[in-house]
Amino acid sequence: MSRAAGWARRYGALIRNAWLVDLQYRASITLWLLWGVTEPAVALGIWWTIAGDGPVAGYARADFARYFFALMLVNQLTIAWDSWYLDSWIREGELNFRLARPLHPAHEAVAENIAYKARTAGMILVVWLLVALAWPAVRLPLQPGRWALTALAVLLAAAMRFFISFTTGLLAFWTTRATAIMDLHAGVSLFLSGRIAPLALLPPAVAGAAAWLWFPYMLAFPVEVLTGAAYGAALGHGFAGQVLWLGVWIAGYRLAWSRGIKRYGAVGG
Amino acid sequence: MRSAELQWKIEPWGKPRGTKPVMTLRIPHSAFRILGALWRLNLAEELQYRANFAASVLGTLFWIGTALLTLALFFGHTTRLGGWDYWEVVVLLGVFNALTGVVEAVLRPGIGRLAAEVRSGSLDLVLAKPVDAQGFVSFRRLDIWRLADIPLGLGLAGYALARLGRVPSVAQLAAFAVALVAAAVVVYTIWVVLMSLAFWFVSVENLSVLFDAVYEGARYPVSAYPTALRFVFVYLIPIAWTTTIPASALTGRLGPGIALAAAAVAGLAFALARLVWRMALKRYTGASG
Amino acid sequence: MASGITAERLSKTFRVKVRDPGLGGALRALVRPRYRDVHAVREVTFRIEPGEIVGFLGPNGAGKTTTLKMLTGLLHPTTGRVEVAGFVPWTGGPAFKRRIALVLGNRQQLVWDLPPEETFQLNRAIYDVPEADYRERLAELVALLQLREVLEKPVRQLSLGERMKCELAAALLHRPPILFLDEPTLGLDVTAQEAIRGFLIAYRERHGATVLLTSHYMQDVTALASRVLIINRGRLLYDGGLDALVARIARTKRIELVLGDGATAEALAAFGELKSFRFPNAVLEVPREEAAATSARLLAALPVADLSIEDLPIEDVIRRAFTDGVEEDDA
Numbered sequence: 001m002s003r004a005a006g007w008a009r010r011y012g013a014l015i016r017n018a019w020l021v022d023l024q025y026r027a028s029i030t031l032w033l034l035w036g037v038t039e040p041a042v043a044l045g046i047w048w049t050i051a052g053d054g055p056v057a058g059y060a061r062a063d064f065a066r067y068f069f070a071l072m073l074v075n076q077l078t079i080a081w082d083s084w085y086l087d088s089w090i091r092e093g094e095l096n097f098r099l100a101r102p103l104h105p106a107h108e109a110v111a112e113n114i115a116y117k118a119r120t121a122g123m124i125l126v127v128w129l130l131v132a133l134a135w136p137a138v139r140l141p142l143q144p145g146r147w148a149l150t151a152l153a154v155l156l157a158a159a160m161r162f163f164i165s166f167t168t169g170l171l172a173f174w175t176t177r178a179t180a181i182m183d184l185h186a187g188v189s190l191f192l193s194g195r196i197a198p199l200a201l202l203p204p205a206v207a208g209a210a211a212w213l214w215f216p217y218m219l220a221f222p223v224e225v226l227t228g229a230a231y232g233a234a235l236g237h238g239f240a241g242q243v244l245w246l247g248v249w250i251a252g253y254r255l256a257w258s259r260g261i262k263r264y265g266a267v268g269g
Numbered sequence: 270m271r272s273a274e275l276q277w278k279i280e281p282w283g284k285p286r287g288t289k290p291v292m293t294l295r296i297p298h299s300a301f302r303i304l305g306a307l308w309r310l311n312l313a314e315e316l317q318y319r320a321n322f323a324a325s326v327l328g329t330l331f332w333i334g335t336a337l338l339t340l341a342l343f344f345g346h347t348t349r350l351g352g353w354d355y356w357e358v359v360v361l362l363g364v365f366n367a368l369t370g371v372v373e374a375v376l377r378p379g380i381g382r383l384a385a386e387v388r389s390g391s392l393d394l395v396l397a398k399p400v401d402a403q404g405f406v407s408f409r410r411l412d413i414w415r416l417a418d419i420p421l422g423l424g425l426a427g428y429a430l431a432r433l434g435r436v437p438s439v440a441q442l443a444a445f446a447v448a449l450v451a452a453a454v455v456v457y458t459i460w461v462v463l464m465s466l467a468f469w470f471v472s473v474e475n476l477s478v479l480f481d482a483v484y485e486g487a488r489y490p491v492s493a494y495p496t497a498l499r500f501v502f503v504y505l506i507p508i509a510w511t512t513t514i515p516a517s518a519l520t521g522r523l524g525p526g527i528a529l530a531a532a533a534v535a536g537l538a539f540a541l542a543r544l545v546w547r548m549a550l551k552r553y554t555g556a557s558g
Numbered sequence: 559m560a561s562g563i564t565a566e567r568l569s570k571t572f573r574v575k576v577r578d579p580g581l582g583g584a585l586r587a588l589v590r591p592r593y594r595d596v597h598a599v600r601e602v603t604f605r606i607e608p609g610e611i612v613g614f615l616g617p618n619g620a621g622k623t624t625t626l627k628m629l630t631g632l633l634h635p636t637t638g639r640v641e642v643a644g645f646v647p648w649t650g651g652p653a654f655k656r657r658i659a660l661v662l663g664n665r666q667q668l669v670w671d672l673p674p675e676e677t678f679q680l681n682r683a684i685y686d687v688p689e690a691d692y693r694e695r696l697a698e699l700v701a702l703l704q705l706r707e708v709l710e711k712p713v714r715q716l717s718l719g720e721r722m723k724c725e726l727a728a729a730l731l732h733r734p735p736i737l738f739l740d741e742p743t744l745g746l747d748v749t750a751q752e753a754i755r756g757f758l759i760a761y762r763e764r765h766g767a768t769v770l771l772t773s774h775y776m777q778d779v780t781a782l783a784s785r786v787l788i789i790n791r792g793r794l795l796y797d798g799g800l801d802a803l804v805a806r807i808a809r810t811k812r813i814e815l816v817l818g819d820g821a822t823a824e825a826l827a828a829f830g831e832l833k834s835f836r837f838p839n840a841v842l843e844v845p846r847e848e849a850a851a852t853s854a855r856l857l858a859a860l861p862v863a864d865l866s867i868e869d870l871p872i873e874d875v876i877r878r879a880f881t882d883g884v885e886e887d888d889a
Contacts, residue, residue, distance in 0.1 A: 006686055013683035017669055017676055024671040027473045035482040042485050045494050050347045057346070097667045100630050100660040102652035103684045180324060187335045196339055201346065265634040265648060267572065268627065 010103065014111030022119055033120050036079070037072050043196055044068040057201050062137040063227075067198055069128055069138045070226045074219060075195075076120045078158040082109045083182045086169025091176070095264070106166060106257075113162060146228065149235065153222035156242040161218055163249040170253070173260035194220030198229070214245035296404075303400060304408060311411050325414035329366070329421055336362055336488065351492030356429045358490060361516035363426025364449065365488055368511055370418025371453050372480075376460050378410035381477040384467035387553070388474070396554070403546045407457070426519065437519055444525035448515035451528075451535035455510045458538035459483065465549040487512045510534050560644050561657070561735035561768050563606040563629060568638035569792075570599040570624050598624040600792040601638070608735070611762055611769040613783030613800075617880050621792040622772045623740065629770070630660050630738055643736050656685060659729035663741030667725060668713045674724040675709045678731060685732035692731065698764075699727040702757050719750025726757065739771045743778055755781045776876065790880050807878050808870040811849040813842040818861030829856055838863065 022029060047064045050056060059067070089095045089105075098105045132139045168185060171178040190196050191206065192215035199207050199220050210216050221238040224230035230238055340362065344355045353361075383406060386392040395402055430437065437445065463479050470476070483506055486494070491502050491509040502509040514531055517523040576592040599621045606612050616622045627633040628640055631647030631654060640647060645654040661667075668677045682692045700706055703723040708716055716724065722742060729737070739758075743751040755778060762769060773779060779786060779800065786803060788796040796803055813830070817838045826832050829852055830844035844852045849867050856862060 009686075010683045013680045017672065017680050020676065021669060021671050024472075025474075027470060028475045031473065031475050031478045031482075035478045038482040038485040042488070045486075045498065046343055046350070046489060048495065049351060049493050050343060053347070093665065096627070096632050097660060097662060097665065099632055100655060100658070101684055102655035177324060180328065183328065184331065187331055190335055191338065191342070197342055202342065203345065265632070268624070268633050 010107065011111055014108055015115050018112040018115035019119070022115055026119075029116070029120065030123070033076070033123060036076065037124075039195065040068045040071050040075070047197065057198075059198060059201065065135070065137040066140065066227050067223065067229075069131070070140070070223045071195070071219065073121065073124050073128060074154060074157070074222045074226060076124050077117055077154050078161050078219065078222065080113060080158070080162045080165035082113070082162065083165040083169035084179070085109070086166065087172040087178045087182075090169075090172040090264075109166060110162065113158070117158070140227065146225070150222060150226045153225045153239065153242065156239070156246055157218055157222045160214065160242065160246045160249055163246070163253045164214070164218075167249065167253045167256045170256040170260045173256075173263050189215050189218060192216065193218040194223060198224075214241075214249070217242045217245050300400070300404060303405075307409050308411050312413055322414045322417070326417050326421070329370075329415075329418050333362070333366055333421065333425060336365075351490050351494070353490045353492065354433070356432045357516070357520050357522070359429035360426045360433075360520050361490055361512050362488070363422045363424070363429060364452070364516045364519075365512045366422030366425060367419045367449070368422070368452055368456055368487075370415055370422060372456060372460075372484075373418065374412045374415035375408060376457060377477060378412045380407045380460050380464050381480075382410075383464040384471075384474055384476045387467045388471055392553070396550075402550065403461070403543070407461070426516070430519065433520065435521060437521065438525075440525040441518060441521060444528035445515055445519040447528035448518045448531040451531035452511040452515050454535035455507055455538045456484075458542040459506070459508075461542040462545050465545050468549040468553045484508060484511075490516070507534065507538070561608040562643075563604075563736065563768065563770065564639075564641045565602055565604050565625075565629070566639040568599055568602045568625065568628060568640055569597070569636050570621075570628060570633065571636045572596045572598055597792050599628070599635075602789065602792075602794045604787055604794065604797050606768060606770065608768050609762070609766045610785060611758070611771065611783050613779040613786040614770055614772040614789065615779065615786055615876060616772075616789040620790045620880075622789055625789065626738055626740055626770070626772065630658060631655070656732060657734055658736045658738060659732070659734040660738045661725055661729045661740065661742055663722070663739075663744035666713075666721065668721065668728060670714050671712055673710045673712055674705070674716075674728065677713075677724075677728050681728050681731050687732050691733075695731055695733060696727075699730060702760055703727055703753070717750075719746050719753070722746060722750065722754060723757070726754065730761070733765060733767075735767055737767050737769045739769065739773075741772055741774065743773065743775055751775065751777065758782055776871075788876070788879050795879060803879065804869060804875050805846075807875050809846055810843045810870060811846050812868045812870060813844060813849065813853055813856070814866050814868055815840045815842065815856070815862055816864035818863050821860045821862070825860060826856075 044064055047056070047059070047068075048061055051059065051061045051064055054060075055063070086109075089098070095105065098108070128138065164185070165182075168178065168182050171181055175181075191202065192199075192210040192213065194216065199210060199216060202210070217238065221230065221242065225235065225238070337359065340355065340358055343350060344358075348354075350358055383392070386395070386406070392402075392406075395405055398405065460480055463483070464476055466479075467473070467476055486498070486502060487508040491499050491513045494502065499509075510531060514523070514527060518525065518527050518531075572595070573593050574596050576594055602621075602625060614622055614626070624633065628635050629642055629647060631642075631650055634648040642650075643654065643657040645657070647654060668674055669680070678696060681687075687695070700709070703726065705720075705723060705727060708720045708724065713721060713724070726742070743754055746754070758769065758771075759782065761767065769782075771778065771782060784799060786796065786798070786800055787794060788803075810831075812833065815826075817840060821838075821840075823832060823835045823840075826835065826840055826842060830842045830848075833841040833843050835841075842852075842856075853865055853867060857865060
């Protein structure tokens, strides 16, 4: 059996398992989804009110609507909760049996992400289509080129967010407060990744700082590719940034894993 | 048994005195003893964990900070939000934080775990005890450190008031106090009603997430939302009564008389919570009608 | 040695924080934390040949689980050498992990919400078990463990015994030469325990796997293991056959009597240590060498309806090994 076929079989089994388990938990998953959309919905509500007097930094009401709906979809496609799982596994001793298997635990995590995202993104897409029927403001043009570029941006963002999440989860090897660091990262990304407002609305200094970090590439950039706000040179810039930061976080993950496992083997779990 | 409990009877409206009460609330003195014992145990447990307190306070300060920054972002592009000034909204934010303290310290660790208890059967253990199940489930655990959110939130509200240059009159302060307690009762009701769903949807483990979704809208004054949502937030999912009303009472946007309305809403809410709980419990234990 | 286990002066030391109980102690720990060294495993040396079933006994906190983790590569030793299936476990990687199986009695590896079959398929993919081998091995395991009816029920609907059997099946699909079982019969009823013991014996007979088994239940040990390692407070107290252990520790035997009329406690006490007297039953403890002679004298002197000579219960033997040590010195 070739190596590729072996990996395909492994991922097939892992994704299938994850999909079937998610099926059992679809009610819970729907509630998480509901929670996931309330934050952008509330933000949209506020910006909608503010933009009632006229466009804000080039964003009219319809622009805000499109932005936040695109955000809901892209967020579901890129968000990674592995940090919380890893922290729980490490603290509750659930890492042991996974380490005794000839399969790196990260693969299980990736497969679960794929299954979960396929399911929830599908749900968001359905809701978006229904809303778009009644509300023209949220409609997006159907250009295949644009959707292909979006798919690429989303894939890169999802990969990067996965490595960010997994690496911060590995901090649990060193501290019981890994969740606090995750909260800190989440709090900062509220602003710098565009969850509260399009980056164009941030004070220039803040937006400038964001441009030097990975946050815009987590969410804001793929959203702007989808809505069409990013085009031309900005596209090239954005993709380059995504690739760069993905590389940085993969390196960070590898460092954290090798160091963390050594420490785990020394102090146990 | 009379002297060993607190009693509160809700008389039916408009009927002559002495008519059978609609509902009688009895809190035996032993309840306070039991709660005291539980909370002392909690305190001893919590003190074991190094730096939990510092972590909790830092966490709250961090989220208050992000909320203030979010507001600053909004107000960077407008001067009024739903007719409210920046510092008026900060007062509301302070109230929101104080209530969050109540939620995180008392409600989430207690009634927030109801779904898990129903599923695991631990609820049966509670029902077998000689205590009121609703009271026990609601208040048996405290996340002590989160109580710090209450003074932090109120402090923020006070600071914002100072920045507004307003000194609330005694009547306003009293109205605020009443409205705040009423707000806590309304929040409690929302929790009870949402968590009671656990009796019908036993397999859903994260029902408490439903509260977070619903409550997210309480961060901002109700007037900042479109009219349709405003109706929902005042009459249907009454989160307007949790933050907007108390903040309005404190800043003087609404006269002190609003406290009466708030108290009435709280009373209704509490009765509703009790009713829903008993219906849910009847269904759970299989009792009829 | 491709499927044996070697441990040489294996040691593991942890640094832990010290906390006094109560409110005052908690506050003190907040301000000035103190540490101490815990020697979980001290200079443990043993060698297990391929195909052996070895019981690993010790009270809670004795160092069993820590040793097991070092053998499976989850912990690395502070000092000492360990080799399992020809690998150093800590650095063995996937090649090593394919040659072992780890089954934990108190922690589950089956996917909770799905039928066991799904976990089997997953393990097949993880361990790269070829299709034909998988089918054949699954059939064998299903037959030996009697899993036909439970294969398609979600794991959460299975009884504890059924779950454990499925855990074992899941762990053996890749037919590892070495099997580590940590309390596999924990919490199971007698029937399930016996089923699992029977299975392990049959499996070992067929495939010659090396099995290291930790357990609290003496029946596990007596039924399965001809050899035991006894560990307490990090030290290996005994390594050898069970019979030899009994002979070494159990200096006494028990004479169980059913008495006739006229026999009294005082009369019995003259023959040995009277352990219990509930007329007509009595238990007398006498030195091992004198058991036969004393029995003859009892039969002659007192009205005895029935008499049997029994060994000290294994539990007592082991417990004495823990508390008194095997060589009469405390560890």
